[in-house]
Amino acid sequence: MAIPYEQLDWNALKAFLIAAREGSFSKAANQLGVTQPTLSRQIFNLESELNVTLFERLSTGLKLTDAGSRLLDFVAPMAPTAQNFSLAVAGLTESLEGEVSLSVSEIDALFRLPELIEFIHQQAPSIQLTIHVSNKASNLKQRDADIALRSFRPSEPDLIAKKLTDEPIWFYGTPNYLAKYGHPTQREQIQTMQIIGFERKLTLINHLNSLEWPVAESNFNLVTSFQGLQWELVKRGLALGFFPQAIGDQEPSLTKAFFPLGPVMVLPLWLVTHRELRTSPRINRVFQLISEWFIKKQS
Amino acid sequence: MAIPYEQLDWNALKAFLIAAREGSFSKAANQLGVTQPTLSRQIFNLESELNVTLFERLSTGLKLTDAGSRLLDFVAPMAPTAQNFSLAVAGLTESLEGEVSLSVSEIDALFRLPELIEFIHQQAPSIQLTIHVSNKASNLKQRDADIALRSFRPSEPDLIAKKLTDEPIWFYGTPNYLAKYGHPTQREQIQTMQIIGFERKLTLINHLNSLEWPVAESNFNLVTSFQGLQWELVKRGLALGFFPQAIGDQEPSLTKAFFPLGPVMVLPLWLVTHRELRTSPRINRVFQLISEWFIKKQS
DNA sequence: GAATAGCCATACAAATATGTATACCCGATC
């Protein structure tokens, strides 16, 4: 009855292979990084377990038994397999080629990624980028993506995070829309205006109220979570919208509203990745390139 | 730089394989015959050594990383190899087919083996017998043969020995040769007779002297170590010869000399084998058959 | 023949691995 391979001591099989190759416990022990008595005991234990004498011990070294010779042929292929595994490990940990997945919000995908991807591709052309676009927080722990841009600090202790910037978020509108309301500069003036809303608008309303913006549901007649549509509706002069300053200021048809009051809020932008940053040169490289790009953009 | 396969922990590779297959440390631990914390630590150590994260740990179990998936493909072939090895072990320890080598002296080869081999072949036809004929003691430890018939007890502690019989050794001669010397019955009468000598005849002379046979070099004018020729020369009436009683009595043309004085000496006959008797069904079987044959021959 | 080097096996002390117990997390069910 054959012992299941799960129950076999694979290190003892390795020891058998090396001892047979070297013809000596002393020499094989050197190769294995153990001492001769240890190896002697390991082979003895293997022989006991298998109920087969693998070697005769001579004072001049080892002599394979017939059984030993025969079994050696069966176990020998494990060595090249293990070596191929080790080469694959080295290839994985040392190579800059391969795929890195990046998770970003819709607005970042529309306004930042074109330029950022061009930058990354110039710096590391062998890296394949896969972009996941979602406004939901990517689950990096479950490997939805390797790297994410997020506007909140990650709470998972396993993730690695770097803060890229603090982004002012302003109300933006067309000059015509703002002229229609007299170029408002007081918070109370917002009560007669429209703001593009998200799906969870009660949360948004409460949050703006806590920031002392006296808004109500009547200010949110247009609701969409798709940030690209928000952008287009604001550009058509239908309502105000919230946008990061770095993005809003790039659009000539939009201008900040309530300018003397400053930004509505400030959101952090975090670059997040999972533990593999420490072992994957590719992920590490992309992480660094994104970081550099934001630094450049701020200077 | 790839780690040499000798330095890899093959049991950890096995653990990786099984954990990936089961998708759970708890289940894999069961398969491996260890506990979950042990397996958890083993994989942690492997990840540290390889500098690669193989699994993400979820409270619902394990999720292979990209790296883990990729490396799994490289290490997977080790499992069938190990299983083939285990099957080969089982085949070796359980099979009655295969070769057994037997070492015997010339005289046994000539007079006993024909009948013994026929008996063994009838009882175990799948076993291949290889017969080594030599008057030198076979070195069983060095695997010159699996089993030996010897007229002295083995001194090597590693060998397994069974005493088959105590063989009387007689002087034999033709009736004509004995009549020529008056059918001798006194030890002194041997001084005028010829005895077939071995190559080391001084040792033989000393030994016979110690047994109170008054012989000298002049009694050994014919010397050969080839036992078959000794036999033929004695049958031609040229001299006396020493033969085991069981063999000498089978030859009608020969008769015991000095019969009232009894055998010249008594030599034991041992059946010897190496440790593999305990693990090889074939060797065990041949050992037993030989033993049985001698028992039958004596009754 | 004596000395030396190389080899394997064994006893005892030290180091390492493993098992037990426990805490925490998540998902499913009631």
Next chain:
DNA sequence: GATCGGGTATACATATTTGTATGGCTATTC
């Protein structure tokens, strides 16, 4: 929402393995 079952990680006690030191054997060299 509370409970249960399944899962992983960690601390501490226990068991096992390994290293060090030593002895015995053989082959080679002087």
